[in-house]
Amino acid sequence: RPRKTINEVLFFPSEMACVEHIFNPTSRFTCLCQLPHGVETSFSRLLSHILSASSSLDLCIFAFSNMDLSRAVLALKSKGVIIRVLTDKDYAAIKGSQTGVLRKAGICVRCNVGSVYMHHKFAVVDGRLLITGSLNWTLTAVQANMENIIVTEEPDLLRPFMEEFNRLWVVYDPA
């Protein structure tokens, strides 16, 4: 029987809980940090979907400063996943932006030029799964704000986002 198409909605702020097991699902060690353990949250679901990438991650995000999400992207990079990041040039220049960390790890990051905001907040995993919503990849968005994310495999929704990403990727080629 075919697996059901993923159509999931996550709301934030997320409960605070340890996400160490999402990064190290097979670890034999018990995490000793102070956060609650064994709790599934909106944020742990989001991390799991991102870490499910096996071939590609296309990320188009206004603001990216969240350290856990940065860790997830770096973990994918070290697994050999092809990563492309499009982000807003003004936010990329802000203290705390992860853009520099990603570039140092060899990830290709492109910024919009001009005076308008690149206000998208979406990711496409393996050309298969769309993650999109109001949530920027910041700590405030995850832990404080009221935010939403849709996670979907619906082709009618996925395809336009993939096409828009590829279009913008060419538009903002600095070469």
Add this chain to the structure above:
Amino acid sequence: RPRKTINEVLFFPSEMACVEHIFNPTSRFTCLCQLPHGVETSFSRLLSHILSASSSLDLCIFAFSNMDLSRAVLALKSKGVIIRVLTDKDYAAIKGSQTGVLRKAGICVRCNVGSVYMHHKFAVVDGRLLITGSLNWTLTAVQANMENIIVTEEPDLLRPFMEEFNRLWVVYDPA
């Protein structure tokens, strides 16, 4: 044959074009404004979906200053559509916010309290159609920024947003 489930993606900035015919589809008069006419745009699609409401519009929006969108909501109100608006208290206090206009027209507007952002940008039309994405209801978002909106009838996506709206509506009841 049943109509196909709506699953539509709109990208912004929208082309600039006259939207008078969206408000007055049966008018016998030719609009004389300077904008292009007879052009379907992301913004005219968005307006059409909003104006398709016949019984209810639940709107949960961080920033609402766009005059055309305000006109659409007021048009629905005068048709007898039940309208509920949840918005961010900081943005509601900003010059250009349409919150005051809506309230004067008798529309119930509630604001979050506390220091976090109510960062959602979604609407539910007739409990049937979800409109959600990165787009705030401002002129800059529509005409300048790179933004996205999903318009969907998919129940797995619609239902959680309706439940979250109803939850927040109670949480931010000022009474």
